[in-house]
Amino acid sequence: MSRAAASRVLTVFAVLAMVVAGIGFIASLFLNAFVLDRYNAYGEVPVPGTATLHLPAGEVDISFHTQIIGSGNGSLPVPDLRMGIDPPAGVREPTVTENIGGTTTVNNDARIRVWVAQIAEDGDYRIRADGNVSAFVSPRLAFGHGSPYGAAPWWCAGLFVASALVLVLALVWGARVRAAPRPVGAIPATFDIGDTPSGFQPPYVPTEDGIRLQQLNNLTALRDCGALTEAEFETERPRLLGGG
Template sequence: MAAAKTVSRILTISGILMMVVGGVGFIVVMALNAFVLDEFDAYGEVPIPGSGELQLPAGQAQISFHTSVTGSPSSGFPLPSLKLSIIPPEGVADPVLTENHGTLTTVNSDTHIRVWTAEIPAAGTYKIRADGQVNGYINPQIAFGHESDYGYLQWVFAAVFGLGLVDLIGSLVLRKASHGNQPVALITAPPLDSDASHPSYVPTDQGVRLEQLKTLSALRDSGALTQAEFDAEKRRILGE
């Protein structure tokens, strides 16, 4: 049973440590991916309104609206109406453009939010044309990029947190099982020794006579004996 308690204690400590590391790591990585490691403009930008040429790799590209703001924008940041066309190189199919709004991210008054996801069929130079109702926005642009290369780390820390939770559950199950198998001490009372604990009492002849007289008095008082009968029995008991 001591071994079970030791294992349960080890699982509890390791579980708590893993949950702390996993939780903190998950939050830190999410913050780094959003504010430091974000590659939303890795392939370049095109002003709104305007046009340009960008070298895009094959695969998925994240397309974001990028602008500067004064102060900290709220969750109700107004996204302008935008128009975008992507003209592929000769002989290449048109990219598939899908509306896919993301989370607003602001770093030092620099704000961007994902608007589209594009499936680029082949690597090459693509002509980009952007337009929209962007009056009032500071230096509005359409940015082409991709998600952070370290996005997988948040799932690694999530897995660490999950393993810590499993350790804690295992320690609780083990502790409950060890308590359930613990032998119960039976407390039995020692046998009573009537001779040792309570020495026997042997009444004397005088004591017997006194008890008999008390009985007679009770019978007389209750009317079961007359006074004459009481006197006769009394003389017999006393030997008169």
């Protein structure tokens, strides 16, 4: 494959990779936010209020969930919240860490991650929730988990950036290949009037002796084939040899 063809193939590959990465970025953001993010997978607790939820061992996301009025543009403000988690008998208390996430709004239903809890063992946990939530409609704490493919948008973004760099390199390479001097064929020799071309053989000009010798050979051939008798041959030969 020539360098020009290779640069074109690399350009097409980079463009396709950028398109795939862009589509993947948008699709993964949508799926993570609205399909794969199960923010209330384990249930909800009203604020203020109490409830018993069955929580699995491992990481559990705790989100503030409420109804909003209007377009809901911007980040959902997090009120002053208080929460307690009472584990089953014999199980150590969960470790809760504040971890404020981004706001997700769907049809005037808004939520934002507030805490992440590390649950030691699977079991029924009693949740106590309270806070200054008088300005919110139907406030509650939702217990669930995020998308298992939360890093997918970042991978797609990385692929897009890498593909863009490859595209730039391919374009620069292609420009250099097109600008490079190309070998040309051999220049044919030129001649001036009066010049003798190399290897030229002048036409053969027979000498007078050569002509007489050729005529004698012809005469001999005529005798040998019977067209002339021996006497006629002897009569003509001296004339050809210059003796007649």
